Amino acid sequence: xxxxxxxANEPVLELRRAAVRAQLLDGMDRVxxxxxxxxxxxxxxxxxxxxxxxxxxxGEPERVVAVATRATDADVAAAVDEAERGFAAWRxxxxxxxAAALIRAAAWLRERRLEIAxxxxxxxxxxxxxxxxxxxxxxxxLEYYARGAIALDAGAELLQVPGERNDMHYAPRGVAAxxxxxxxxxxxxxxxxxxxxxxxxxxxxxxxxxxPGCALMLVQALRASxxxxxxxxxxxxxxxxxxxxxxxxxxxTIAFTGSLPVGLxxxxxxxxxxxxxxxxxxxxxxxxxxxxxxxxxxADLDEAVPAIVSSAFVYAGQKCSAAARALVxxxxxxxxxxxxxxxxxxxxxxxxxxxxxxVPPVIERSAQERVDRYAALxxxxxxxxxxxxxxxxxxxxxxxxxxxDLPRDSPVLGEEIxxxxxxxxxxxxxxxxxxxxxxxxxxxxxxxxxxxxATVRYVSERxxxxxxxxxRGITGAMVGRQPFGGNRLSGTGSKAGGPDYLRQFVEPRxxxxxxxxxxxxx
Ligand SMILES: NC(=O)c1ccc[n+]([C@@H]2O[C@H](COP(=O)([O-])OP(=O)(O)OC[C@H]3O[C@@H](n4cnc5c(N)ncnc54)[C@H](O)[C@@H]3O)[C@@H](O)[C@H]2O)c1
Numbered sequence: 441x442x443x444x445x446x447x448a449n450e451p452v453l454e455l456r457r458a459a460v461r462a463q464l465l466d467g468m469d470r471v472x473x474x475x476x477x478x479x480x481x482x483x484x485x486x487x488x489x490x491x492x493x494x495x496x497x498x499g500e501p502e503r504v505v506a507v508a509t510r511a512t513d514a515d516v517a518a519a520v521d522e523a524e525r526g527f528a529a530w531r532x533x534x535x536x537x538x539a540a541a542l543i544r545a546a547a548w549l550r551e552r553r554l555e556i557a558x559x560x561x562x563x564x565x566x567x568x569x570x571x572x573x574x575x576x577x578x579x580x581x582l583e584y585y586a587r588g589a590i591a592l593d594a595g596a597e598l599l600q601v602p603g604e605r606n607d608m609h610y611a612p613r614g615v616a617a618x619x620x621x622x623x624x625x626x627x628x629x630x631x632x633x634x635x636x637x638x639x640x641x642x643x644x645x646x647x648x649x650x651x652p653g654c655a656l657m658l659v660q661a662l663r664a665s666x667x668x669x670x671x672x673x674x675x676x677x678x679x680x681x682x683x684x685x686x687x688x689x690x691x692x693t694i695a696f697t698g699s700l701p702v703g704l705x706x707x708x709x710x711x712x713x714x715x716x717x718x719x720x721x722x723x724x725x726x727x728x729x730x731x732x733x734x735x736x737x738x739a740d741l742d743e744a745v746p747a748i749v750s751s752a753f754v755y756a757g758q759k760c761s762a763a764a765r766a767l768v769x770x771x772x773x774x775x776x777x778x779x780x781x782x783x784x785x786x787x788x789x790x791x792x793x794x795x796x797x798x799v800p801p802v803i804e805r806s807a808q809e810r811v812d813r814y815a816a817l818x819x820x821x822x823x824x825x826x827x828x829x830x831x832x833x834x835x836x837x838x839x840x841x842x843x844x845d846l847p848r849d850s851p852v853l854g855e856e857i858x859x860x861x862x863x864x865x866x867x868x869x870x871x872x873x874x875x876x877x878x879x880x881x882x883x884x885x886x887x888x889x890x891x892x893x894a895t896v897r898y899v900s901e902r903x904x905x906x907x908x909x910x911x912r913g914i915t916g917a918m919v920g921r922q923p924f925g926g927n928r929l930s931g932t933g934s935k936a937g938g939p940d941y942l943r944q945f946v947e948p949r950x951x952x953x954x955x956x957x958x959x960x961x962x
Pocket of ligand 1: 620622624628648649677680682683686697698699700702703705706726727759760884925926930
């Protein structure tokens with residue numbers, strides 16, 4: 441039996457306190473002295489160097505944050521072999537002892553939370569509150585899955601009848617490939633890795649090419665806390681390293697978070713059974729979104745305006761849960777558009793390390809170009825009602841923009857832009873809004889502002905999204921409180937940070953024993 445206290449979310453820092461802000465700046469000073477970090481390919485205890493991959497500060501692209509080794513196909517093969525060996529030992533560790541290691545890793549991160557948040561500010565231009573929340577979420581995943589794995593290890597209750605004993609338990613699957621994005625550079629790789637390890641699998645982690653430094657922190661935390669080196673290897677690299685990992689016949693489970701095109705490619709590649717392969721790979725994929733907030737005519741606009749603005753523009757719209765469209769009842773559309781435009785015009789676009797910044801730069805040049813392309817389309821096909829042109833010169837900044845009057849078939853309204861561009865559509869009513877949401881291929885998050893409980897019920901029933909938020913912002917899911925993940929083309933997974941997630945990393949086994957005595961063999 442577990443003696444762990446019940447799970448509780450890690451509290452975020454109180455950034456309004458001057459003393460806390462001073463601590464953050466100290467944390468940044470300590471990190472600055474250590475940059476650039478070296479991130480070798482790390483397979484068991486073997487650290488390999490080779491061709492380099494640089495991660496740079498999106499706000500100061502000349503600043504190198506990490507120098508990583510680019511994993512080769514040979515590294516991928518060696519890492520999977522090591523994980524196969526590591527799996528044999530790690531699966532034999534009890535669920536309680538595996539959980540204890542994850543909880544020590546949570547403590548390791550907690551002790552270093554300021555420095556790790558500072559690294560996220562540098563490597564991914566996460567503003568301080570977002571960086572701090574990401575570290576807290578990583579800690580939450582470790583704590584939550586540690587407890588969940590102990591509970592899962594107890595097995596499931598089955599119907600028992602006289603003369604027969606039925607037992608159902610869950611066994612780890614084997615080698616898990618974890619492939620992560622950069623936008624939650626610690627929490628997302630941590631969640632997928634912690635779930636796989638907690639249930640007894642061995643992990644090969646391929647983090648995003650933009651954030652190898654943050655991934656190194658995770659691997660250090662796990663190894664310093666008793667996870668054997670052979671059970672967690674690190675392969676920095678680009679998409680080709682991820683693809684080689686997915687194709688490897690000894691990989692049993694692939695936990696992927698990232699874009700739809702890559703997710704589809706991984707699902708396709710994972711369906712190929714290599715000669716000699718004796719299992720079907722399981723793919724857990726958490727993908728993109730085109731998230732809509734519906735605003736009914738009776739909505740409280742004092743609540744709706746700040747919530748929509750923060751959902752669309754915090755972290756420059758680079759959260760998978762970010763608001764991309766507002767579907768507004770025509771009776772209040774002019775009023776809402778005017779107020780949204782006013783709120784957006786005063787957003788502060790600036791460097792992530794400045795505490796007053798609302799909108800930091802986007803992750804890289806290609807992201808800036810993509811957002812600019814969609815902004816130009818929005819200008820050509822519709823009307824721009826707010827745009828903050830004053831942005832710093834250096835860094836991958838994009839002006840926060842609100843566009844209206846776009847034709848319903850505009851790519852701006854259907855495709856994931858992943859940047860600070862919000863489109864507002866007028867709708868005839870909530871039913872029309874629900875039809876629009878229902879017509880989208882993505883179904884990740886959504887929002888509703890309305891006062892009538894019947895409207896809330898109607899939208900909840902019709903909404904296909906994985907996470908619907910009512911009368912609040914649509915980002916910031918908390919582990920254990922808002923299990924997170926999308927439907928339709930937004931993912932195959934069953935909710936990170938929720939009660940079903942760990943089952944994807946295990947296989948159920950049932951043993952049925954005839955317990956009638958037939959005499960003893962002597
Ligand atoms: N649903 C969610 O929970 C969630 C959370 C965060 C981000 N996202 C999505 O992630 C995207 C942004 O992240 P990104 O730009 O890092 O995504 P991405 O798909 O470009 O990359 C994600 C990871 O996949 C790797 N990769 C690229 N090509 C590959 C291939 N062919 N085979 C295997 N691996 C490959 C990358 O190197 C990286 O590690 C957005 O679409 C966003 O909506 C979704």
